Amino acid sequence: MHKNKFSYFMIFFFISSISWAQESATNNTKGNEILKKVDENLMPVSYESYRKLINEEPDGSKKEFIFYTVKKGKDKVAMLYVSPASEKGRATLRLGDNMWLYIPNVGRPIRITSMQSVVGGVFNNADIMRLDYSVEYDAEIMEQNDSGYILDLKAKTQTVAYDKLKMWVDKKNTMVTKVECYAASGTFIKTLEFKNVKNFGDGIKRPAVIETSSPLYKGYRSVMIYSKMKLKKFPDEVFTLDYLSRLGELR
Amino acid sequence: MRLKKTFFLVMFFAFASTSIFSQDYDFDIPEEEAKIEFNGNLDAKWGLLQTQKSSPFFGLQFYDVAEKENYLSQYRLDFYLNGTYRHKQVGFFMKTFYQYAKEQALSPSFFELYGSLNFSPRLSLSIGKRLFNWGKGYAFNPVGYVNAEKDPENPDLALAGKTSVYINYNRSFTSNFLQNFSVGAVLLPPEAKINDRFASADKIAGALKFYFLLKNIDIDLMAAFKKDEPRRLGLNFSTNLRENLEIHAEFSYAQDELKYLVNDELISQHKKNGGSYLLGLRYLNQFNTTLIAEYYHNNSGLSKNEFTSYVNYLDNSLESNNPAEINSAKLNMTTTFRSKTLMQDYLYLKLSQPEPFSWLYFSISVFTIYNLADKSFLVSPQLSYKPYTNFEVLLWQFLFFGKEDTEYGSKQFRKKIEIWMRFYF
Numbered sequence: 001m002h003k004n005k006f007s008y009f010m011i012f013f014f015i016s017s018i019s020w021a022q023e024s025a026t027n028n029t030k031g032n033e034i035l036k037k038v039d040e041n042l043m044p045v046s047y048e049s050y051r052k053l054i055n056e057e058p059d060g061s062k063k064e065f066i067f068y069t070v071k072k073g074k075d076k077v078a079m080l081y082v083s084p085a086s087e088k089g090r091a092t093l094r095l096g097d098n099m100w101l102y103i104p105n106v107g108r109p110i111r112i113t114s115m116q117s118v119v120g121g122v123f124n125n126a127d128i129m130r131l132d133y134s135v136e137y138d139a140e141i142m143e144q145n146d147s148g149y150i151l152d153l154k155a156k157t158q159t160v161a162y163d164k165l166k167m168w169v170d171k172k173n174t175m176v177t178k179v180e181c182y183a184a185s186g187t188f189i190k191t192l193e194f195k196n197v198k199n200f201g202d203g204i205k206r207p208a209v210i211e212t213s214s215p216l217y218k219g220y221r222s223v224m225i226y227s228k229m230k231l232k233k234f235p236d237e238v239f240t241l242d243y244l245s246r247l248g249e250l251r
Numbered sequence: 252m253r254l255k256k257t258f259f260l261v262m263f264f265a266f267a268s269t270s271i272f273s274q275d276y277d278f279d280i281p282e283e284e285a286k287i288e289f290n291g292n293l294d295a296k297w298g299l300l301q302t303q304k305s306s307p308f309f310g311l312q313f314y315d316v317a318e319k320e321n322y323l324s325q326y327r328l329d330f331y332l333n334g335t336y337r338h339k340q341v342g343f344f345m346k347t348f349y350q351y352a353k354e355q356a357l358s359p360s361f362f363e364l365y366g367s368l369n370f371s372p373r374l375s376l377s378i379g380k381r382l383f384n385w386g387k388g389y390a391f392n393p394v395g396y397v398n399a400e401k402d403p404e405n406p407d408l409a410l411a412g413k414t415s416v417y418i419n420y421n422r423s424f425t426s427n428f429l430q431n432f433s434v435g436a437v438l439l440p441p442e443a444k445i446n447d448r449f450a451s452a453d454k455i456a457g458a459l460k461f462y463f464l465l466k467n468i469d470i471d472l473m474a475a476f477k478k479d480e481p482r483r484l485g486l487n488f489s490t491n492l493r494e495n496l497e498i499h500a501e502f503s504y505a506q507d508e509l510k511y512l513v514n515d516e517l518i519s520q521h522k523k524n525g526g527s528y529l530l531g532l533r534y535l536n537q538f539n540t541t542l543i544a545e546y547y548h549n550n551s552g553l554s555k556n557e558f559t560s561y562v563n564y565l566d567n568s569l570e571s572n573n574p575a576e577i578n579s580a581k582l583n584m585t586t587t588f589r590s591k592t593l594m595q596d597y598l599y600l601k602l603s604q605p606e607p608f609s610w611l612y613f614s615i616s617v618f619t620i621y622n623l624a625d626k627s628f629l630v631s632p633q634l635s636y637k638p639y640t641n642f643e644v645l646l647w648q649f650l651f652f653g654k655e656d657t658e659y660g661s662k663q664f665r666k667k668i669e670i671w672m673r674f675y676f
Binding site: 057058059063084085086088096097099104110111112113115116117126161183235236238239241246248249 | 286290292333335337342369372373375382383384385386387389407408409419421422423424425430431435462464467469489490491492493494495496497499533535537539541605606609611612640641643675676
């Protein structure tokens with residue numbers, strides 16, 4: 001009799017484990033599908049755009065930068081500093097986990113890391129030269145209601161800037177509205193808020209403003225504004241170290 | 252009837268001519284395709300220097316100065332003007348440098364002046380004076396065969412390029428193994444010494460560099476050759492190990508590299524085979540502090556005893572009071588032994604912190620160059636303040652430590668403090 005009870009228990013345990021694993025896998029698959037859709041809505045496959053980055057200091061003063069950005073595929077981004085004069089001609093390149101900074105006076109690209117910030121303020125290099133989220137993270141649905149999802153994103157490798165992200169997605173248009181970034185230790189690093197959904201033409205409709213703040217940078221606030229986002233095709237060689245000094249030719 | 256016909260004819264021609272002229276007045280405004288841009292910066296610098304009268308380097312440099320002072324000041328204006336012209340695949344680039352120290356006519360130094368033609372995104376050619384910067388090291392570059400000599404005390408300083416013909420082929424691959432490959436060939440004609448216009452074609456130097464982005468690692472292989480000069484082969488790499496850690500290394504092998512030594516007050520030349528190398532890292536911690544650390548071994552550098560012999564030679568020349576000997580020592584000091592890394596083993600460490608203690612617009616850094624052979628070193632703290640866009644103030648101090656016969660202990664100056672004001676436009 002005891003033997004039978006034990007057998008029933010084992011069968012029940014086995015079936016429930018399978019269904020839990022299936023549910024978890026389904027949840028994971030669906031999370032990744034939503035994440036891919038979020039990426040598609042945020043960034044076209046191949047495009048150019050101008051961005052203004054405003055770093056607001058605790059005393060209220062502002063520092064502004066303008067970048068010309070080109071992107072191809074999921075993991076190729078290059079960026080040229082257009083202003084101010086002190087930064088003009090600098091260029092950065094990101095290929096997957098690799099990042100480089102080209103300074104005209106130095107005359108060669110140097111490797112930089114995703115946690116550094118080449119412009120100061122709250123945005124770091126990974127924020128400014130962000131790849132598709134699905135390239136760097138696996139997603140799982142944490143919560144959902146009628147209006148949206150909350151996704152739990154885990155970094156695929158150790159070279160990713162943030163180990164974990166919590167992402168709020170609007171269900172109506174599968175558009176990201178907010179992201180919280182966490183370190184591997186669980187420390188909360190920053191919040192990114194996606195605002196002002198704008199139609200850029202060419203079928204591109206996405207938030208034109210990203211605001212960020214961080215408990216690690218008390219009193220600081222950074223804002224990134226997108227402009228003139230257009231679909232454009234580029235040869236792969238544009239996204240190479242040799243081309244960094246020539247990025248201005250594309251404008 | 253005839254009058255009516257004439258009237259119609261006049262009206263017809265008047266209308267026709269009007270429409271012709273009106274067509275002539277219509278034109279399309281061509282889009283501005285060519286882009287000419289200028290930018291640059293002005294560095295106003297003032298420095299206070301504490302002299303080291305016991306140093307033979309000071310003695311020789313200021314030999315002709317009757318009264319040797321304990322402190323000297325220095326005022327300089329460095330003006331950089333850069334110009335770029337781009338039209339489709341053609342480009343023209345200029346970097347000029349003017350230095351004002353006293354009232355006299357200024358003439359520009361062309362740091363770069365070259366034209367380029369981009370046949371495609373993959374293939375480009377340039378001719379003229381151009382800056383190359385090979386290698387992955389921050390303060391030192393043993394594989395920098397075509398580089399201008401870098402000053403480890405200020406590795407970010409703009410430097411003059413070299414007259415060259417440069418062709419580069421660049422190719423990307425959609426592979427997880429090899430992502431990018433490029434090959435660059437540089438031809439460097441020697442200085443035009445024949446009638447100030449010509450140079451011997453026999454002595455054109457050549458250098459080749461192959462670049463691979465292989466499994467997220469930058470790898471360069473390079474070679475340099477010139478008649479009657481040592482052949483060099485080099486390798487360097489760099490990669491990111493973590494989101495906040497980068498490592499890099501360089502290795503250069505030279506055959507018959509020249510090394511100059513002082514033996515019994517005479518300078519002798521030796522040929523040496525062997526390798527120079529560099530190991531380095533760049534690390535960013537959670538407090539936003541960046542550390543750059545590099546170890547450099549210079550194969551043709553002087554050992555401790557060899558450097559002491561060299562210092563003794565300078566000392567003895569100075570003590571001889573013989574103008575011919577003094578001039579000869581002075582010449583050797585500025586030519587044969589002019590390298591910024593004269594000795595064999597160095598350690599470079601730099602720490603930098605933006606906005607420390609919540610000081611807005613400030614950043615602080617400190618670096619040291621430690622000579623591992625004679626245990627002398629240089630420490631240089633720096634304070635930068637950027638209150639406005641396109642403007643920066645730098646306060647920069649250099650402190651030298653070591654015994655009198657050591658590299659940093661025997662410098663002309665014991666201490667230096669400089670203030671820079673930098674304006675960009």
